[in-house]
Every structure is written in structure tokens, then in C-alpha cells.
Amino acid sequence: MFVSPAYAQAAGAPGGALGSFIPLILIFAIMYFLMIRPQQQKIKQHRAMVDALRKGDQIVTSGGIIGKVTKVGSDNEIEVEIATGVKVRVVQHTVQTVLNKTEPAKSAKAEKTVKK
Template sequence: MDAMFISPAYAQTVGAGAESGAGGLIGMFAPLALVFVAFYFLVLRPQAKRQKEFQARVESVKKGDTVVTAGGIVARVTRVEDKHVEVEIAPNTRVRVVKSTLAEVTSLNAKPAND
């Protein structure tokens, strides 16, 4: 007896929703996919490129370069080893630093901004 009280319009919309479910699902995820693509090209890819360039600079550090450690110490490179760098942080004060803790590498040829 309850089946007689269901309106025909409601019954038609339920059937139509089941048929267009796949199209609706694709339409729902398309903007999300576009956001991920934009995020990759605008954030992840440039960051990976900068990281790769920085790693190349750290690996190619040489005697005479000025470096900044992760702790904020500015020093001049006096000797380079495989995984360590000996730096001079003050006159006649040398310490060994792990290469991976270098935060910035400035070449010997680079001029300071205030000169």
C-alpha cells in the first residue's frame, strides 16, 4: 500500500542518478586532479629543482668558499673531504663540519653586496 504513495517524479530521479553516476564521479574528481597537477608544477617541481642545484653546490664546495652552517655560523672553507669540510670560523680557529649541515655556499668569486 505504501508503494502507491511514491510520486512518479521521485522514482524517475532515482533511476536517472544511477545511470549518470560514472559521469558525475569523473566530474567530481576532475577539479581535484587539476589542483594536484597545478600543485606539482607550481610547488613540487621547482622545489625539487632548487634542492638538486643546492646539493650540487654543496658537493662542489672547494677551498676558499664561504659557507653558512645550519647553526648560522659563517665560515671560510680550508679543507674538503668526502663527507666533512674543515672551516675557519675565526682567525686560527678551525672546525670540521659535516657537509650535509651546510645551509649556504658562496663562491670565492662572488662579491658582497656592499662593496
């Protein structure tokens, strides 16, 4: 009366536990290639841009300030001239873009080799 018939359970799908983890592994792989890896490359490019800053570069900070680099400090700070005679210190990593890149100064030795 109160006893329901017992049904046999399936013996398990082929692949077992590994088969159930394959979709999770595929989702992680897709997330890595579509989201994580591009973000890491963007950070690497920004770090290279910030490390290549030099005196005379015209920059835009993440706050929207446009100025010219007058001094690159060793404590991750740069000095930016935003108007004639107005200089501010800015953290290097707040530089968003470099508008005008200055050419590296040629050394006297390099000029001698070019003239020969």
C-alpha cells in the same frame, strides 16, 4: 500512510566516475607545479652548490657560522676555519650559502696553452 512516494533517481551524470575524478586530478597538477616541483629544483640547486665546495670558499652554515673551507672530506664533512687557528668539522649539507667562491687553480698545462 507511512509510505512515501518513490522518486526516480537520475540515470547518472555524463562522464560518470571519470567526471568526478577530474577535479582531483586538476588539484594534484596545480599542487605539483606550484609546490612540489619548485621544492625539488631548490634541493637540486643546493646539492649542486654543496658538491661544488672547494678549499678557500667562504660559507655560511645553517647555524649561522661564517667561515672559510680549509678541507673538503670524503665523508660528507668539511673543515671550516671560523677564526685564526680555530677549525671545526661541519656536515656539508648544513652549508646554507657560499659567500665568496674561489677560482679554480690553473694547471701548468693550461697556462702553457694560454701563452702559445
